[in-house]
Amino acid sequence: MNIGSFSFTRAPFFLLVGFLLVIGIVLTLHRHWMYEVPLVYGETQTIWSVEAKVEFNAHGGPVKVSMARPSAQDGFTVLKEAGASPGYGLNFMDGNEPRAEWTVRGAKGKQELFYRAEILVSQMQSGADLPPPAIDPVSWPEPYASAVNEVLAGAYATSADNYSLTRELLKRFQEDETAQHIELLRTHYADQLPELWVEMLHKARVPASVVYGLNLQDGRRRQNLMPLLRVWNGNDSQIFELPGEKSNASVLLAADTPLLLWEQRGAPVLDVTGGTDSSIRFSMLKREESTYANIAENLSSQHDFLNFSIHSLPVEEQAMFKTILLIPIGALIVCILRIIIGIRTSGTFMPVLIALAFIQTSLVTGLVGFLLVVATGLFIRGYLSRLNLLLVARITAVIITVIAIISIFSVLSYKLGLTEGLKITFFPMIILSWTIERMSILWEEEGGREVMVQGGGSLLTAVLAYWAMSDPWVRHLTFNFIGIQFIVLALVLLIGSYTGYRLLELKRFKAFGS
Amino acid sequence: MFTLPWRLERRGILGMNRRNISYISRYNPRRLYPLVDNKLKTKLLAQKAGITTPALIGTIQSQHDVSLLAELLRDVPGFAIKPAKGSGGKGILVLSRYDDTQYVKNSGTLVTLTELQRHVSNILSGLYSLGGSPDIAIIEELIEFDPQLGGYSFEGVPDIRVIVCRGYPVMAMMRLSTRSSDGKANLHQGAVGVGLDIATGRPLKAVQNGLSVERHPDTGRELSELVIPRWGQLLELAARCYEESGLGYLGTDMVLDRRYGPMLLELNARPGLTIQVANGCGLLPRLEIIDALSDADVARPAAERVELSRQWFCAESELRTETTL
Numbered sequence: 133m134n135i136g137s138f139s140f141t142r143a144p145f146f147l148l149v150g151f152l153l154v155i156g157i158v159l160t161l162h163r164h165w166m167y168e169v170p171l172v173y174g175e176t177q178t179i180w181s182v183e184a185k186v187e188f189n190a191h192g193g194p195v196k197v198s199m200a201r202p203s204a205q206d207g208f209t210v211l212k213e214a215g216a217s218p219g220y221g222l223n224f225m226d227g228n229e230p231r232a233e234w235t236v237r238g239a240k241g242k243q244e245l246f247y248r249a250e251i252l253v254s255q256m257q258s259g260a261d262l263p264p265p266a267i268d269p270v271s272w273p274e275p276y277a278s279a280v281n282e283v284l285a286g287a288y289a290t291s292a293d294n295y296s297l298t299r300e301l302l303k304r305f306q307e308d309e310t311a312q313h314i315e316l317l318r319t320h321y322a323d324q325l326p327e328l329w330v331e332m333l334h335k336a337r338v339p340a341s342v343v344y345g346l347n348l349q350d351g352r353r354r355q356n357l358m359p360l361l362r363v364w365n366g367n368d369s370q371i372f373e374l375p376g377e378k379s380n381a382s383v384l385l386a387a388d389t390p391l392l393l394w395e396q397r398g399a400p401v402l403d404v405t406g407g408t409d410s411s412i413r414f415s416m417l418k419r420e421e422s423t424y425a426n427i428a429e430n431l432s433s434q435h436d437f438l439n440f441s442i443h444s445l446p447v448e449e450q451a452m453f454k455t456i457l458l459i460p461i462g463a464l465i466v467c468i469l470r471i472i473i474g475i476r477t478s479g480t481f482m483p484v485l486i487a488l489a490f491i492q493t494s495l496v497t498g499l500v501g502f503l504l505v506v507a508t509g510l511f512i513r514g515y516l517s518r519l520n521l522l523l524v525a526r527i528t529a530v531i532i533t534v535i536a537i538i539s540i541f542s543v544l545s546y547k548l549g550l551t552e553g554l555k556i557t558f559f560p561m562i563i564l565s566w567t568i569e570r571m572s573i574l575w576e577e578e579g580g581r582e583v584m585v586q587g588g589g590s591l592l593t594a595v596l597a598y599w600a601m602s603d604p605w606v607r608h609l610t611f612n613f614i615g616i617q618f619i620v621l622a623l624v625l626l627i628g629s630y631t632g633y634r635l636l637e638l639k640r641f642k643a644f645g646s
Numbered sequence: 647m648f649t650l651p652w653r654l655e656r657r658g659i660l661g662m663n664r665r666n667i668s669y670i671s672r673y674n675p676r677r678l679y680p681l682v683d684n685k686l687k688t689k690l691l692a693q694k695a696g697i698t699t700p701a702l703i704g705t706i707q708s709q710h711d712v713s714l715l716a717e718l719l720r721d722v723p724g725f726a727i728k729p730a731k732g733s734g735g736k737g738i739l740v741l742s743r744y745d746d747t748q749y750v751k752n753s754g755t756l757v758t759l760t761e762l763q764r765h766v767s768n769i770l771s772g773l774y775s776l777g778g779s780p781d782i783a784i785i786e787e788l789i790e791f792d793p794q795l796g797g798y799s800f801e802g803v804p805d806i807r808v809i810v811c812r813g814y815p816v817m818a819m820m821r822l823s824t825r826s827s828d829g830k831a832n833l834h835q836g837a838v839g840v841g842l843d844i845a846t847g848r849p850l851k852a853v854q855n856g857l858s859v860e861r862h863p864d865t866g867r868e869l870s871e872l873v874i875p876r877w878g879q880l881l882e883l884a885a886r887c888y889e890e891s892g893l894g895y896l897g898t899d900m901v902l903d904r905r906y907g908p909m910l911l912e913l914n915a916r917p918g919l920t921i922q923v924a925n926g927c928g929l930l931p932r933l934e935i936i937d938a939l940s941d942a943d944v945a946r947p948a949a950e951r952v953e954l955s956r957q958w959f960c961a962e963s964e965l966r967t968e969t970t971l
Contacts, residue, residue, distance in 0.1 A: 471663060520764045522709075523771035573773065577736055578835070631664040633655075638648040643856070643923060644657040645649025 145629065152622035159615030169612050170420070178253040179211065180348050181417045182392070183447035185246055186402060188410035190239035195220075195406035197234040200344070200395035202249060205259035208392055209252045216246040216446075228262075229397050243407065248447060251392065264339035264364035265398055270331045276320060279313035284332055294338045294365040298372055301332060302361070306375035326359045326374060330398075339364040341398025343371070347389045350418040351451040357394055357401060357414070415448040420608055455488065457610045460620045462487050462597040467627045469593050474634030477590040478570050485563050486590070487597035492558035495598060499591070501541070501556040502564075506587075508537050509568035510575070517572065531565040658928030660919060665895075669933065673812065673894025674915050681891055682913040686730045686784055688891075695890045697883055698909045700726070700901075701787040709770055712763050719743070724788035727766065729774040731781045735830050737774030739765060740788070740802075752801040753828075789909070792902040794875050800824045800864040803901055805831050806842070806880065809917055809929070810896045812944045813888035815881045815955045816932045818842040819924040820874070824854070825864045833920050838862060840869055841925030845960035847877030851926040852965065860965065870965035878952065880908035885948040885955075887913060926964055 163169050186197060201224065202210060213232075215222045220234040234245050272280055287300035305314055305325070321328040326342045333340040344357040361372040371393070395401050404410040445453065462484035469475045477483055490498035512533050516526055538556050545553020567590075575583045600606055609616050638645075654661070660669075681687050692699045703725055704718045719725065724742040732738065739757070741749035747759045766783045768774070775781040791803050798804055802823030809817045819839050826836035833839045838859060841850040852859050852869045861868055874880065884898040887910065897917025903909050922928055935958060946954075 474662065520767075522767065523773055629667065631661070631667050633651050633659075633661040634663060635648075637659075637661050638651060638654065640856075641654055641659050641923065642647070642649040643926075644659055644928070645653045 142629075145625070149622045149625050152618045152625070156615040156618030156622065159618065160613045161615075163613055163615065171609075171613075177420070179419055180251045180253065180392070181248060181419070181447045181450070182251060182346065182348070183246060183248045183415045185244060185413050185415070185448070186234075186404075186410065187242065187244055187413075188404050188407040190241060190243050190407045192238060192240040193406050195234075195236050195239045195243070195404070197245060197405075197407070197410075198403040199232045199234075199247060199412070200399060200401045201230040201232050201247070202251065202392060202394050203230045203259075203396065205393050205396065207253060207255060207390065209254050211250040211252050213247070213249045215248070220245065229399050231399075239406075246446065253390065259396075261367050262369060262396060263367065264369070265341050267334045267337060267339055270334055272331075276317060279316050280332055280335065282313045283317070284336055288336060294333075294363055295370055297336060297338060298333065298340070298361065298363045298370075301329065302372060302375050305329075326361065329361060329374075333363065343393055343398060344395040344401050345371070346392045346394050346414055346416070348392055348416055348418070349389045350416070351454050353415045353448050353451055355414045355416070357412070358391075360391075360393070362396070362398070415446075415451055417447050417451045417454065419611070454607070454611050455491075457617065458491075458601045458607065459484060459488070460617060460624075461600050461606055461610060464620050464624060464627075465597040465600050466593055467624055469589075469596065471627050471630060472634060474636035475589040475593060476586050477593050478567060478574070478586040479563075479590070482563055482567060483590050483593035484597055485560050486594040487601055489559045490594065490598040491602050493555035494552075495595070497552045497555050498559075498598075499595075501553075501559065502591070504541060505534060505537050505556070505559065505564055506568055506571065509534055509564070510572055512537075513568050513572040517576070527565060527569050530568055531562060534561050534565050534568065654928075658930035658932075659922055660929040660933065662919065664930075665919060669811070669895040670916055674896075675892070678892050679915055682893065682896075682915045683733075684730050685728060685732070685912050686782065688910075688913050689784070691890055692887075692910050695886065697886060697890065698903075698906050700789055700903075700909060700911070703785040703787055705730075705785065706766055706770065706783040709767060712766050712770070715763055715766060716747075716759055718785065719749075722787075726786045726788060727762070727769070728784045728786065729769040729781045730784055731772075731775035731779065732769075733774075735832055737765075737769055742788070789901050790904045792875055792904050794873060795902060797865045797867040798822050798862055798869070798872060800827075800862070802827075802831055802837075805911060806874070806900045806902070807917070807921060808881065808884040808898045808900065809921060810884050810888050810898055811933055811936045812894045812939065813885055813946075813948065814936050814939075814951050815844055815884055816936060816959060817921050817925055817929055818844055818847075818881075819921045820849075820872070822862060824862070833918075833924075838869070839920060839924030840872060841921070841927075842874065843959075843961050843963070844881070845956045847874035847880075848872075848963060849965055850961055850963045851924060853924050856923065858964075870963070875902060876907050878956075881952045881955070882948050883908050883910060885951050889948070925961070927961065932959055 160171070164171050182202075184199065186199060188197070197220075201213065202208070204210060213224065215232060215234070217234050219239070220236045223233045223235075225231045225233060232247055271277065283301070283304055287297055287304060291297040291300045304311075305318070317328065318325070330340045330342055340361060340363045343360050343362045345360050346355065346357055359374060361374060362369055363372060371391075402410055402412045463481060466477070466481060466484060470477065470480075486498075486502060489502075492498075493501060509530065513530055516529055516533075519526075521529065538559065538561065541556050542554050545556075571583050571587060574586060633641075681691060686705060689699050689702060703722055706712060706715065706718075722743065724740075727739045727741070729737040739762075740752055741757060741762070742752075744750045744756060749757045749759075749762065751757060769781055769783040772780050789803050791799075795804055798820075799822045804820055804822045806818060806820050808815050819841050821831040821833060822838040822840065823831045824836055824838055828835065831837050833853075836855055838852055838854045840852045842848070843850050849869055849872045854863060859869070880900055880902070884900060887896060887898050888894070891913055893913070893915055895915075895917075897914035899911040899914065900908050901911055919929075943954075
């Protein structure tokens, strides 16, 4: 008998565990062999599933919806496309301006149309050369015309070609915000700055258009397109990011997210006739697959029962599942730490929720944010405990306090230029409030040491769970192989029947060791 | 820093996982937990079975009744307020009367009636109960602990924990509060744990914060001289809690009152493991003897079970003066 001893009296139990293990392994291998999904992370090509969801209110008459579709471009190939739209006729129009067109004789009320594209990341792919658009004559009323001329003349003087002119122009709008001309134009064309820049470039005889791109980030939902500037120099063209866009829409995005151009020509992204209040939102999801798997998937019918997997869900739900399927891994870590190691945490699965927040915020930001919020919360909770409040009201007060703290930290860090600080909002606030309440009671009853032990234990668990859950191998396996869930379940059952000593008990009872 | 698992195994140390699987979930049916997790239910059960418990002065069940507290305490010289569902001694306040609106703690701190009402209100809203569920406050008469135990405790009442497995007392320990435990009898807060021989009630070993001690750190009394009066009666009371509660793995907390003798304070369905450290020996060998007993053995009357336990579980004292005798 030693530390690894299990109680061997329950044959049905071990049968169940064995059964689960076998199912898990068989499902995993089946998916690996039949669908060529690689077990090893990295031997793959990256495929993005991007889903566009068009919503609008139809008036009752005929409806025509025309949406721009992405086409092959530098770094990306469109593998396949599909649309979902009950009752609508759907046509994909190719050519210079690839578009999807939905049409119906009569529709009334809220309508939802889906378009999904599988986009393969390939470094070899380069976009077709697009001819420059025609330059339309433009004019502005005074005093804007002279302001435009002034700014343009300055930018023209300090540039050599079309691209450098664009850079100089954008730089002026970014840096000289207080200059009189810029301020005048900024205020008057506040909503149409990209269009203004295109017109200004046209005025300087530079072919340019506003195009729309999508920042690809795994698991994002309800995203908007980002306007960009495309400028031609002969038949050659370049994409320019617009000043101001980066700091607003994509402030939370990592710096190196790939940019997919959704619309490359300057045509409208969405055009709805017969409806109003239209909007378009994007969800996206990254997955790693071998190229053969894609071909196989294209060939096979979609009704294969054993291919029963979350990959048949819409991208938006898949993105959600990508996170959900990681939770068992975090919970497994908690099981190991509590049952095998014997670490004490405050709240059993609180560390998993904190780890999920860490995934959104990145580890260091998350740790600093967590400690700041909990420390400040404990301080304020100390005052609340003197007010003689009833429990539920006190916790509500703590919740409001936590929200206030988070708001203040967000604003403060933003003002200081630390956009990382905004990520603090990813923390589950109710959980944080309960943590603060529990820690505070613990402090009063057991003293600061116990708070450190349990708080430290919780944080350690959260960090380990974070590491496990953010590991690309783990993410790859949990998302692509549903069988892993059965294996995790079997492991948890085994851990649940472990009757040996916990690691920390070897320390607790060390007096008996001699 | 760490010892090796097989060394603990050889000494028969019961670990947390084993306790949970092999004893608590095996012998304690979940539906019986409310009986022991609620001190009021335990008390009523004990009273019905003729097991002595501290007399009940009254209960406060709703926030509205908090204002009746002064009325309830009008003629009471001393009392203890407890949350019915509290655990680990949380939320227990022991007070003596000072004047109409003030009470005094053992430590000499004055507590006003308003503070007391706030404390009761906290109890009712579930501050001390498991999972924060609404609770009720119990007010009990003070225990006047046996003078033979004088000098063995700082401020608090020393209590005796007996682990009862299938009705047989298997291990016992006395918990003495100290200055550093703030008058509380919780070992992890710095109280002294004294292992007691099941056969005789004599002290075997004493520990504070995991280290062996010979004397009470505050009063300086030699712990080896500790004698528990009416030991047999106390064990029998503990053993009877098995029939009354139906729990096969039970921690009984007893006190010795000057007037009424051994009394039951509370029952615990998940008794801790530190008792092994205080006794200097593991629970497993003793529990295995009990595991092997037939149902007929378990059905014996409490007095017989105690007699058997006292024969089986006698131990040598590690305390110094005992060995010089």
